[in-house]
Amino acid sequence: MINLNKYESFILKSLEDKNVKVSNELCQLLEDSFKITNNNARKIIQRATQKGVIKSSTPLTFGKGQYAYCQPNTSFTKDRIKIICKKHRPTLYRLLVALDISDGILSYYEALKITASPLIKGISKVDYLDDLITLLSKFEIVYQKVDKNLVKYIILKRKQKDEESLMHIHYAKMSTDTAFIKDIIDWIVKSNLIDNKNIIYRNKNNPSKGAKHNNLVWDAFGYTKTTGINPSLAKDSNIPEKQTLVVFDVLISRDYEQIDLDGFLNRIQINLNSVSKGKRKVVPIIVYKNCSGLILNKIKKLGFLSYDIGSIYGSNIFSVLENISKLQINKKLLEEDDFEKIIEDTLTTIDVSGQGDQLKAIKGTLFEVIMYQVLKHQYPNAEIKPNFYFSKNITNKKDNTITTEGYEYDYVIKSSNPKEIIVVELKGYKSTYAIPLGDYKTKNTISWFFRKTLPFIKEKFKKDIGEGYVFKGCYISSSEYTKEAIEDLDKLKGGSLKPKRLDIYYNRQKLFDFLIENDFKNLKSIIEKFY
Numbered sequence: 047m048i049n050l051n052k053y054e055s056f057i058l059k060s061l062e063d064k065n066v067k068v069s070n071e072l073c074q075l076l077e078d079s080f081k082i083t084n085n086n087a088r089k090i091i092q093r094a095t096q097k098g099v100i101k102s103s104t105p106l107t108f109g110k111g112q113y114a115y116c117q118p119n120t121s122f123t124k125d126r127i128k129i130i131c132k133k134h135r136p137t138l139y140r141l142l143v144a145l146d147i148s149d150g151i152l153s154y155y156e157a158l159k160i161t162a163s164p165l166i167k168g169i170s171k172v173d174y175l176d177d178l179i180t181l182l183s184k185f186e187i188v189y190q191k192v193d194k195n196l197v198k199y200i201i202l203k204r205k206q207k208d209e210e211s212l213m214h215i216h217y218a219k220m221s222t223d224t225a226f227i228k229d230i231i232d233w234i235v236k237s238n239l240i241d242n243k244n245i246i247y248r249n250k251n252n253p254s255k256g257a258k259h260n261n262l263v264w265d266a267f268g269y270t271k272t273t274g275i276n277p278s279l280a281k282d283s284n285i286p287e288k289q290t291l292v293v294f295d296v297l298i299s300r301d302y303e304q305i306d307l308d309g310f311l312n313r314i315q316i317n318l319n320s321v322s323k324g325k326r327k328v329v330p331i332i333v334y335k336n337c338s339g340l341i342l343n344k345i346k347k348l349g350f351l352s353y354d355i356g357s358i359y360g361s362n363i364f365s366v367l368e369n370i371s372k373l374q375i376n377k378k379l380l381e382e383d384d385f386e387k388i389i390e391d392t393l394t395t396i397d398v399s400g401q402g403d404q405l406k407a408i409k410g411t412l413f414e415v416i417m418y419q420v421l422k423h424q425y426p427n428a429e430i431k432p433n434f435y436f437s438k439n440i441t442n443k444k445d446n447t448i449t450t451e452g453y454e455y456d457y458v459i460k461s462s463n464p465k466e467i468i469v470v471e472l473k474g475y476k477s478t479y480a481i482p483l484g485d486y487k488t489k490n491t492i493s494w495f496f497r498k499t500l501p502f503i504k505e506k507f508k509k510d511i512g513e514g515y516v517f518k519g520c521y522i523s524s525s526e527y528t529k530e531a532i533e534d535l536d537k538l539k540g541g542s543l544k545p546k547r548l549d550i551y552y553n554r555q556k557l558f559d560f561l562i563e564n565d566f567k568n569l570k571s572i573i574e575k576f577y
């Protein structure tokens with residue numbers, strides 16, 4: 047029988063000053079000081095824990111069979127756990143650092159990226175995000191919350207009183223990160239680094255959903271032929287032969303940090319190691335606003351491609367970024383006098399920089415922001431939801447497989463007077479472009495909206511329709527429509543989809559007339575000048 051009392055004062059002394067040590071560290075101290083075996087040292091620690099002499103971190107481990115220990119009057123706080131994790135559990139360390147960097151809040155999507163967690167549990171030796179959150183929740187360090195946009199967040203417990211403000215600001219930052227992704231991808235395509243097929247990216251209308259590939263999330267991914275043959279990937283019928291996966295990490299709402307690089311690298315390593323034969327090929331691309339020289343050197347040594355957003359679009363892009371952030375974070379600006387000035391200054395900056403064609407997606411976003419004021423004027427007391435995303439499970443009748451299908455909607459208006467649900471599609475295109483009629487399979491056409499995405503979302507409002515609301519649609523563009531499209535729209539206008547306070551469609555001239563009638567002369571001038 048081991049005499050535990052002989053070692054109690056030594057163990058407590060080693061944990062004084064609110065120190066925390068893991069199993070191996072305590073064992074080594076006991077072995078060196080008392081010349082005992084590792085097995086005996088572990089039994090001493092176990093019995094000291096059972097007697098309450100020391101406190102164990104169980105169920106939180108720091109490596110295989112590694113628990114942390116502290117004095118009984120000491121708590122396992124976030125900062126103490128973070129210190130241990132830096133050496134013994136780097137995935138959890140990155141999550142805690144990310145929470146500190148982001149003012150105590152992180153979206154579930156961003157946590158998936160930083161921890162390199164798989165979407166579906168099953169990969170050995172890889173931390174699963176839900177397990178990490180459960181452990182931190184048991185120590186009352188974090189909790190989870192879902193906002194009005196159905197985005198799930200991880201929030202530090204001490205920040206609970208500020209959760210609404212934190213979620214609003216963080217959602218705006220995510221929107222800023224995604225605002226440029228489409229334009230960045232278009233720029234990369236033009237450079238011939240990736241082709242323009244099979245590109246999946248994180249969308250500004252749903253910034254909490256990333257591009258899913260191989261059980262991991264990415265800001266975007268596509269394929270390139272520039273790096274030669276990849277036999278293991280070429281076997282996949284969905285991927286063209288001789289193509290290599292290109293993955294993106296895009297971060298412009300804050301500095302690109304070491305934790306971001308580590309999370310990106312880990313996801314790439316998991317992807318590379320996920321085949322039983324041969325090797326996958328991956329081309330990693332990082333796009334950032336700010337990044338330290340130290341991290342940039344590490345990125346270069348890894349052989350990753352990296353682009354400063356200022357080097358892509360010029361230094362003027364930073365004032366565009368600042369204005370986009372203002373509009374995202376402070377929604378009240380959309381209803382104040384400063385709104386028009388911010389919009390005009392931003393569009394002027396884009397115009398002067400000569401980047402109008404390269405920033406089509408941003409100009410489209412600003413057109414959506416412009417139209418918010420107009421829609422609010424028509425429906426002053428209505429609930430107006432921007433960037434609305436709706437998805438549902440679809441069962442394949444042939445093989446009973448279930449897939450998730452979803453679409454983004456620029457605005458969804460719920461009005462009690464008149465009692466309507468209006469789905470609004472907005473297109474901030476050049477004046478010379480004519481939107482085609484197309485078919486329900488072709489995006490950015492009249493038929494895509496009225497025969498595909500509009501009927502799709504109607505199911506979402508079954509309950510409201512049952513309570514007397516009527517379902518409507520409206521298509522607004524700063525450009526023109528083809529003759530065929532106009533004929534179809536005029537037929538739709540005679541049906542049941544036309545809202546009471548809006549027409550079913552607006553082309554450039556109809557929109558200008560409407561803006562002048564409702565005293566939006568400045569907005570009309572902005573659209574006329576920049577679109």
